[in-house]
Amino acid sequence: MVTSIRSTLPEIARGIALLYAEHPVEADEAFADFQVRIARPRGLRRWVRPQVQFQFDGTPPFHPLPGDQAFPILEWGLNWCVSAHCHQYLIVHAAAVERAGQALLLPAPPGSGKSTLCAALVHRGWRLLSDELALLDPATHAIVPLARPVSLKNASIELIRRFAPEAVLGETVHDTLKGSVAHMKPPQDAVRRSLEPAAPRWIVMPRYEARAAAARLTPLARGQAFMQLADSAFNYHLHGRAGFELLADVVEGCECFELAYANLEEALAALEGMQ
Amino acid sequence: MTSPLIAALRDPAAVRSWSVPQWERLIRQARSADLLSRLAHLLAETAIPPGPRRHLVAAQVTAGAQAEAVQREVAHVARALASTGVDVILLKGAAYLLAGLPVSRGRVFNDVDILVPREALPRVEAALMLHGWAGSHHHPHDQRYYREWMHELPPLRHLARESVLDVHHAIAPLTGRFRPDSAKLIAAARALEGQPRLKVLAPVDMVLHAAAHLFLNEELTHGLRDLADLDALLRDFAREASFWSALEERAHELDLSLPLQYALRYCARLLATPVPEQYLKDSIPVWKRGLLDALYLRALQPHHPDASDRFTPLARALLYLRGHWLRLPPHLLLYHLTVKALRKRPEEPLTQGR
């Protein structure tokens, strides 16, 4: 997937230089799937409490945000490009990582901690496939990689800094709709292997529970896992009968669990126990 | 007309030799004109580079899901109206789909449009309400606009399914200059196989309706898509030898000759629809022809910065006004536009796609 990004904003240039350092830059003549622009909207707001806006092929799909949220709006905008257009895939709102050719899928609603878990996993031997948008290929039933910066919020930012000091994090932006937000650079390996899909082997629903005594991995009925996947998918309804078959086949081939955890290290240890 | 989208619609095979920038512009224009899935259908047998191909595939997935949704919606409508004894005539997309017409392949579908006799409106509306549809546009002015002046109920939204149903009793506004006789349309309507209470317009009437919709309506937001519909309908129906003369005759009978002339003219000019020469002779005076061309040839282009020149916004604005003028007599038009301008619109979140 190739995106053409235009902007005159320095924080965009900085963010891309840092967090997309491993991504190949295509020649001008390459086919771009999406054309986006991050700019300050015209009018008075250019100077009075300036804003920043995401444009897709010349049209803004959402309202502008405060001016300092340029890089987050780029990331959210790119997520939107995929989830609103890439219907050749069944797109699940989930993190996905891979090891030894087998993928772990972590569907979860916001606040479940999946991005934090994902950021941790990719520094403990797992390859990043995606932190938000798992792309299921109907033809192969595999997850197609979308190795992009991992978005971290609030306490997770510091948590990951301590957990993985080698991780490269961009600027923290405060007071966004999601609180404080920072993005973590995807590991080089993940970007290099962007064309290597992986077959799902485990489905785990993570649940961050502050009071959890110890991390618990409990088996999840496949029927439940199916419904959770369908509920977490952006475009399940667009795939009709084929979507049903795809999810059913995927679930059939996976071991399914729920993971309740309060501590990141314990969570990772529990996930290791799956193999 | 150098728009890649129009070029591809005219001659799908030509894309085989296209460059990457041309493909990019094509995909972007097609997406913005809601013609991406139609393009996918036209290019089904053509080898396409992988980059553009994924966008066409994605568009086909969406169009397929929309078609299924329309089928379901029509079934709901048929069930809801079964007890009213009214023959329901499907219009536009829903009609094309249920009649299995080539124009429906790769088409994008949104609302369902139906036509019922005007005297049946109260019981149709009642039956729909009973089955979960609710009115929109509650402002009394809008209600009047739709009910008294236009040719439809204000759009009905189903509370649970959130689908939209447009119930028409005529195919052109009551207050407009052109008033095709609905009774004639209803009398000529054809039954659908296996669907006891559903009908579609006769082929010539389908074409005339599409032409009236495009050239008498106030907005040209989907002008090219509507023109593409016309092109597909004409190509399909023209396989019947007597079609063209029947079309001309019926247009005359329904007082829709003028919109038909515009339709044939611009289909032939932009999309190379094979309209026989004798039906392209027009009675539009030469001086007017030039102006209309300047307006329509611009306004029917894809709504895309690529496909516009500096006159295009003005062209669209003039046609918007003209469209309104055709729907409402001047004194009512002024009233309507003034009220529209004065009323505050609630802030709508910008949503993607449809």
Add this chain to the structure above:
Amino acid sequence: MRWRSVDSNLLMLREFDGELVVRNDVTGSTHLLDPLAAEVLRTLIAAPEGLTAAELGARLAEGIEEQADWSALIEPTLMEFQRLGLAERASSASPS
């Protein structure tokens, strides 16, 4: 009062450990059925002529010794199926 499932050609079913996920072409919706509901649906699908609640109960009870008020168990399920569009009441005439 006989009950009938929706035309089985319009249903997609997949079983996972006794539970059943079902997709209904008519509504476009997907549902998860617990083992009892799954059995009720399967039994209805296998009897296109339709079954009364009592007949359904009898079939489900086959081979099970424990007494159970099957009607009480089945009625709510059938009502739910009707609401979801998976089954409907049939008239006593045979289905067209």
